[in-house]
Amino acid sequence: MVLQIPGVNFDIDIIKKYDIPTPRYTSYPPATELNEAFTASEFEQAIACSNQRKTPLSLYFHIPFCQSACYFCGCNVVISHNKNIAKPYLEYLGREIKQIASLIDTDRKVVQIHWGGGTPNYLSLEQVENLWNNITHHFHFDPQAEISLEINPSYVDKNYIFFLKKIGFNRISFGIQDFNPQVQAAINRVQPEKTLFEVMDWITEAGFKSVNVDLIYGLPYQTYQSFHETIKKTIELNPDRIAVFNFAYIPWVKSIQKKIAKDALPAPKEKLEILKMTIEELTNSQYLFIGMDHFAKPHDELAIAQRNYTLKRNFQGYTTCGQAELFGFGATSVSMLEDAYAQNHKRLRDYYQAINASVLPIAKGIKLSEDDILRRDVIMRLMSHAKLHKPDIEDKYHICFDEYFCQELEALQLLESDGLVSLSKDEIGITETGRLLVRNIAVNFDAHRLTKEQKFSRSI
Structure with a gap:
């Protein structure tokens, strides 16, 4: 067919x-090629070479904390209702920012920032402001910089959204995954439709330049018809970008997925029909198929970059700032320089220990040939x-x-x-x-x- x-x-x-x-x-060589033989001193040498190139900067900050576990998730997260856990992390994150910033030429401008997780809005407004001030103290921004973060719409209010816009964020992303209540319950990500539309209204009113939402196909209890309803509601939500990811059921790798019953997953044939319908509905609704699993309106920067042949990929997916070199901060984050990649320690204990020893918290990496x-x-x-x-x-x-x-x-x-x-x-x-x-x-x-x-x- x-x-x-x-x-x-x-x-x-x-x-x-x-x-x-x-x-x-999202990288080549793939992240599986990063190895523990790569040292912090090698990364420092790579930064020195990067300074000679004088390329612009893209900065990523990992906030690993979540209040509850999403059963589909493959990210490195820490689940805790005790928000005091974020206090020492932010202290160490600030120290890492100072470490790395001291190695980077101050003439290099930041053209892109992203806060991911985990759940960045796990942080209080005071913590958000303190981290923001720390970043802006150590780095110089291009006036047109893309400054984005991910949020969980279940744990945010209008005041939080407007505060993010006020201090400098101009792009925002949130996960829907699926509008269907049965699917949401099965993946432990319950988000009433009213909440999602309300959050979108706040984002629009605040004046964010670009809004991305994430969907996942292949989740438990999804059917062709149920996901068709999700797609129609997503189009009604009217985001600038839509990412539609394939759910990879790998409970032998991600143990949290054992909470999902395998027999509740859609059959391969129906999963393909869901994907086919999704592409057809979105492209018929003026979204352009950017590549693999991304869709964007014609005016969006992703679509413009693809038309201009400036679209690139990095560890965060498709990016409009392909000329920039990426520096990752926080546990498990990845830096992607022209000729070297480096990943921080995943476990908080190891991350903290390295910073206490005044060394870069690098767990593994690779020098590119x-x-x-x-x-x-x-x-x-x-x-x-x-x-x-x-x-x-x-x-x-x-x-x-x-x-x-x-x-x-x-x-x-x-x-x-x-x-x-x-x-x-x-x-x-x-x-x-x-x-x-x-x-x-x-x-x-x-x-x-x-x-x-x-x-x-x-x-x-």
Whole structure:
């Protein structure tokens, strides 16, 4: 069966054929390649090289705390009703900010900030303001900086939303997952429809520049009809961006998912029908299919960046600030520099211990080779722009593309025969059939894939 949607051909037989574990390529090499041999001193050296490049900065701050556990969640979180737990964390986070800021050239401007979690609005307004003041004290902002955070709409009021806008946040994101009460109860994320629309009204009234909402398909008790209602209500909510993620049921990795009954999950056939319906409804409602699982209105920066071929990917997903180098702060956060990645300790105890020892709280990382950097560029162009112009790569890296990637191009010929790509002398193009399977196309350029495939979620 083939369904034609603007920019996408939904060929169920082809999707089933290629529905295999693949990286999401928010980075290359994938995060699974980070290793404990990478040291804090190596990261300091990478920062010194980064200063010489004088690239702008993207900053991520991880707030790991949640008041309750969402059973679908795969994030690194700490569940606690005792909000005093955040006090020492913020103290250590402030010390890490000072550590890293002392290593970064003060002439470099911040063009992007994101607070994620966990639940950033777990923090009190006083804590939010103190953290904000700490950040602005140590870093210089570009006047047009994108400043965003995630919120849980169940734990926020109008005053909180307006305060966020007042101190400087201009973009906001919140998770809906599903409007259906039965699904919400099954994943322990109960959010009445009235609450979601009320929060959206506050965000609109406060004047945030862009609003993103998250949905998840494949959750327990979801049906085609129930998720159709969720999509219709989401369109009525009228966010600027919508992310629709595939639920990866991996209770052997994320033990919290054991609370979800496997027999309550939609069957694979219905899950595909849900995805097909979702893409059709959103694209028919003027949302553009940005890539993989993101949709945006034509005026949104994601859509504009894709049209201008400036859209990139990093550990946070698609980004409009691809020229910036990412520095992550807080437990489990990841930094992504041009030639090195580093991840902080996940456990609070280890994170605190490193900072007390006056060393960067790096648990693992990787130094990228020249081949890694080249392959990353190829993969990210395919993931972000659905095509690659070979001469651009040849001019930038001084290679003959067809010789350097002769084995990869041979592998792509099978995908071409299945209608996923079109190959020409100067270009690799991803077809409308291949857009949903862009990970399967990109993986052919992944030199690390052979030993790591089993660790990734499935393509669809």
